[in-house]
Amino acid sequence: MTHPAKAAVFGTGSWGTAFGMVLADAGCEVTLWGRRAELADAINTTRTNPDYLPGIELPSSVSATTDPAEALRGADFAVLAVPSQTLRGNLADWAPKLGADTILVSLMKGVELGTAKRMSEVIEDVAGVPADRVAVVTGPNLAKEIAQRRPAASVVACRDEAVARRLQSACHTQYFRPYTNTDVVGCELGGAVKNVIGLAVGIADGMGLGDNAKGSLITRGLAETTRLGLAMGADPLTFSGLAGLGDLVATCSSPLSRNHTFGVNLGKGMTLQETIAVTKQTAEGVKSCESVLDLARRHGVDMPITETVVDIVHDGKPTVVALRELMSRSAKPERR
Ligand SMILES: NC(=O)c1ccc[n+]([C@@H]2O[C@H](COP(=O)([O-])OP(=O)(O)OC[C@H]3O[C@@H](n4cnc5c(N)ncnc54)[C@H](O)[C@@H]3O)[C@@H](O)[C@H]2O)c1
Numbered sequence: 001m002t003h004p005a006k007a008a009v010f011g012t013g014s015w016g017t018a019f020g021m022v023l024a025d026a027g028c029e030v031t032l033w034g035r036r037a038e039l040a041d042a043i044n045t046t047r048t049n050p051d052y053l054p055g056i057e058l059p060s061s062v063s064a065t066t067d068p069a070e071a072l073r074g075a076d077f078a079v080l081a082v083p084s085q086t087l088r089g090n091l092a093d094w095a096p097k098l099g100a101d102t103i104l105v106s107l108m109k110g111v112e113l114g115t116a117k118r119m120s121e122v123i124e125d126v127a128g129v130p131a132d133r134v135a136v137v138t139g140p141n142l143a144k145e146i147a148q149r150r151p152a153a154s155v156v157a158c159r160d161e162a163v164a165r166r167l168q169s170a171c172h173t174q175y176f177r178p179y180t181n182t183d184v185v186g187c188e189l190g191g192a193v194k195n196v197i198g199l200a201v202g203i204a205d206g207m208g209l210g211d212n213a214k215g216s217l218i219t220r221g222l223a224e225t226t227r228l229g230l231a232m233g234a235d236p237l238t239f240s241g242l243a244g245l246g247d248l249v250a251t252c253s254s255p256l257s258r259n260h261t262f263g264v265n266l267g268k269g270m271t272l273q274e275t276i277a278v279t280k281q282t283a284e285g286v287k288s289c290e291s292v293l294d295l296a297r298r299h300g301v302d303m304p305i306t307e308t309v310v311d312i313v314h315d316g317k318p319t320v321v322a323l324r325e326l327m328s329r330s331a332k333p334e335r336r
C-alpha cells in the first residue's frame with residue numbers, strides 16, 4: 001500500500017473518535033463520518049469531539065463529515081463504530097459507496113438480535129464482501145484511556161493474515177500495540193460476551209458482593225465464553241488472550257466501562273428504566289445478552305451467567321433471587 005493510508009471511520013462516538021486518533025497518529029489520513037452536522041462542524045473547527053472526548057485535541061489529519069461518499073473517497077479502510085444493532089441498516093446505505101478493495105473493519109462488540117450474527121457476518125451479508133476483506137479490532141481498549149494516549153495492546157483479526165498485518169501496521173503507535181489473529185470468531189465472541197459478564201460483575205459490585213464474587217464471575221464467565229467459542233469453531237487459546245481475558249479484566253475492573261457501570265446501577269437497586277436514563281452511551285451487553293443467549297441455545301451451550309443477566313435485565317428478576325439461583329445450581333467438576 002502507498003502511504004499515507006486513508007481511513008473512513010463511521011461513528012463519531014468515543015471509540016470511533018479515539019481509534020481515528022490512533023490511525024492518525026500511525027500516519028493515516030482519517031475522515032470521521034457522523035450523523036449530526038453540528039458535531040462534524042465542531043470536530044472540524046475546534047479540533048476536539050466535545051460530546052464524546054471533551055478536552056482532547058485531535059490530530060490535524062482527522063476531519064469529519066456527514067457525507068458517507070466523501071468519507072469513503074479513496075479509503076483503504078472503512079472502520080465501523082456504530083452501535084451493533086444499527087449496523088445492518090446503516091451499512092446498507094454506505095455499502096454502495098465502498099471502493100472495490102476497501103477493507104471493512106469492525107470495532108463493534110455485539111451480536112445482532114434476531115439473527116444472532118456476529119458483526120463481521122452482518123458486514124459480509126450487507127456489503128456482499130468475502131470474509132478475507134473483513135477485519136475486527138478488539139481487546140482491552142477503553143476509549144478514553146486510548147484517547148489520552150495511555151498504553152494498550154489490542155488484537156487485529158482477519159481470516160486473511162496479510163490483511164490483518166496491513167491493518168496492524170496502519171494502527172500501530174507508541175501507545176497502541178496491535179497483535180494479529182486469524183481467529184475472527186473467537187475474537188468477536190470474546191468482545192461481545194465480555195460485555196455481558198461486565199454487566200454481571202457490575203451487578204455483583206453494586207450489590208456489594210466483594211472481590212471473591214468478582215474473581216469467580218470473571219473466571220466462570222470466561223469458561224462459558226470458551227464453551228460457546230469451542231462449539232462455534234473458535235480457537236480456545238484466543239480466550240486467554242487480549243480479546244478474551246484481557247478485555248474481560250479491563251471491562252470488569254474499570255469505572256470507565258459502560259457495561260460495568262450499567263450493572264453497578266442495577267445492583268444498587270435502580271430499575272432498568274432508571275439505569276437506561278442515566279446511561280448516555282452504548283452499553284452493548286444490555287441488548288447483546290439476549291442475542292448471546294440465543295447463540296448459546298442454537299449451539300446447545302449452557303451459559304448460566306449470561307442467562308442470569310438476561311433474567312435480571314430483561315425479565316426483571318430481583319438480583320437477590322438471581323444470585324440465590326446461580327449459587328444453588330447443581331455441583332459439578334470445574335472443567336465442564
Ligand atoms: N467506548 C469504548 O471504550 C469502546 C472500546 C472498544 C469497543 N467499543 C465498541 O465500539 C462500538 C461503538 O461504541 P462507542 O463507545 O463509540 O459508542 P458511543 O455511544 O460512544 O458512540 C456511538 C456512536 O454511534 C452513533 N449512533 C448511535 N445510534 C446510531 C444510529 N442509529 N445510526 C448511526 N449512528 C448512530 C452515535 O451518535 C455515536 O456517534 C460499540 O460496539 C462498543 O462496544 C467501544
Ligand SMILES: O=P(O)(O)OC[C@H](O)CO
Binds near residue numbers: 109139143257259
Ligand atoms: O465501556 P464498555 O463496557 O463498552 O467497554 C469498552 C471496551 O469494550 C473495553 O475494552
